[in-house]
Amino acid sequence: MPELKFDKTKCADCEAISCLVKCQYMDFEDKNKAKQEWQKLINGEDSSVLTSCTTCYACEEYCLFGNHPFYLIVERQEEKGILPAPRPIVTMWVNQCQPVGRFMVGKIEERALSYCFLPQFNTLVKGKLFDGIAWSAIFGQEFFCNAVYLHYAKASVIKDRLPKIIDNIRNQGIKELVCLHDECYGTFTSLAPAYGIDMPFRPIHYYEYLYGRLKELKDLIKPLNTKAAYQRNCS
Ligand code: SF4
Ligand code: SF4
Structure with a gap:
């Protein structure tokens, strides 16, 4: 099974935290707060990001280090059973495209x-x-x-x-x-x-x-x- 190539050491050195600071759907002007919240997500802890993310994909481009913040969010949402869409719609899509x-x-x-x-x-x-x-x-x-x-x-x-x-x-x-x-x-x-x-x-x-x-x-x-x-x- 393929695994996501996400390098958390890049996040440790990152000062911009642009994945969250630039997000149009969350209010993370405070970089320290953004860093704390992102670290929670990396650690697999509960984070508001998991429920606030509208799955717009944009942070894949905001990250200047070639990391994959959006794909990590999706992984964490799945681990925690957080569905960004109603379950019947998700099930329909999983089944109809099999x-x-x-x-x-x-x-x-x-x-x-x-x-x-x-x-x-x-x-x-x-x-x-x-x-x-x-x-x-x-x-x-x-x-x-x-x-x-x-x-x-x-x-x-x-x-x-x-x-x-x-x-x-x-x-x-x-x-x-x-x-x-x-x-x-x-x-x-x-x-x-x-x-x-x-x-x-x-x-x-x-x-x-x-x-x-x-x-x-x-x-x-x-x-x-x-x-x-x-x-x-x-x-
Ligand atoms: S995902 Fe990219 S922008 Fe976000 S903290 Fe990590 S390196 Fe920085
Ligand atoms: S994918 Fe989610 S976290 Fe990333 S920019 Fe869009 S709404 Fe924000």
Whole structure:
């Protein structure tokens, strides 16, 4: 079973405690108080952080030392049986995404698209942007990234299922995976390494893919003179 790579010696030397001080959902302007509370969490003691955390993921980026404060919070929530969501919802998610051995794949090439467990992504895949890759796609429980369980204090489900999901993708012969679902990209670039899981393929964010294709097709682009913004999701 993979184990979280969390280095508590980094926290001992950390003066910023930015994981809690920068948190938008807790009031930890006092760094000494933040340090005390964080130490309780490291020690496995009760902490207000465990019930106040909205599972927004942000402290994974606030920490400047590459530690994994949010993933540690999730581990501790699970150890203490603290559920950030109603139990029926958690149970529904655990059950509905269970791998069942049904591999939904297209004509797979070394570069493939992942729809994760969201069939609506299929509707985005059309036109010149997807020439040569549209049929090389995977979908379903066997390829589900599992990041959602970070919202449900279910690190154990991630540790059990994620290595199998990554194996399933590798076994398709995929070397580069274009993740249409942001959480897949977050899973493969952050969550898997945090748990020491080797990545046998290169994850590519959907927008990285689109940017590359737009550069390749630049002579066909007709400017709309419209500004657009992309708001990242939580993970
Ligand atoms: S998790 Fe990161 S930011 Fe938080 S105390 Fe540890 S080193 Fe500092
Ligand atoms: S994941 Fe929790 S502790 Fe971390 S920034 Fe978000 S609300 Fe705060």
